[in-house]
Amino acid sequence: MRRVLILGGTAEARALAAELSGELSGELSGGGVHVVSSLAGRVSNPRLPVGEVREGGFGGADGLAAWLAAERIDALVDATHPFAARMTASAAEAAARTGVPLLVLRRPGWREGPGDTWRRVPSLHAAAAQLDGPVRVFLTTGRRSLPVFTGLAGVWLLARSVDPPEPPVPDNVHVVLDRGPYTVEGERALIREHRLDVLVTKDSGGPMTTAKLVAARELGLPVIMVDRPPLPGGIRLVETVAEAAAWAQG
16 A cells, blocks of 8 residues: 655645545455554643554654654655645655655735735845834734844834733733634734734745735735745645645555
8 A cells, every 4th residue: 555644734734644544445356545644742731633643753854754754655745835844854764865855836926916015025034124113013923933022122022923922021012812714804803902003924825814904905914925935956846635636546
């Protein structure tokens, strides 16, 4: 039976696991695909995919390469978050060492449309450098990025994340714990309630969190958009679950 490892706790990773697990009906006849989904374990109470699930890191490229060989993995799909650059680099190195074919599945990024006022920047630090107080910021770049934006003079932050950030949280930061999908109505209400001036976000793509961009457009908020990190060279990239499923099935 073909063995496929899927990296990532994204919606695309879960959809791919579900698509490939439909092939398990062939297990009794010796065909089909056995899917293992790997979650990094950075989010408490994650949404679990169907099939076998492995939680926790591998210990970098060395650990992943050893695991791929020990588990006789036939194909590796990196369906991690578009900003999980370290995991993607480890996957590329481990695949190169072991000869296991690697595919990267990434949802398309967002594109600026009529009425949008976006400023694209290459990094979180570049985004922070754009904030000139006094300003009230809607920050949706994840709890781990919060230290980059704290300590900025005149900057007040509404920081939204799935899990709480590591304490202590500065006095000028108000944390909202929530998980998408979000609604445009809810995002408009949040922006108005906290009198927010600018949205800072990462180009994660996908429909689950686009409501904030629509609300920002409707309310005239500028958006500082952090671009995705580049992929390692020589890696095949697809943008749909269907393409990834066809490749993984061999």
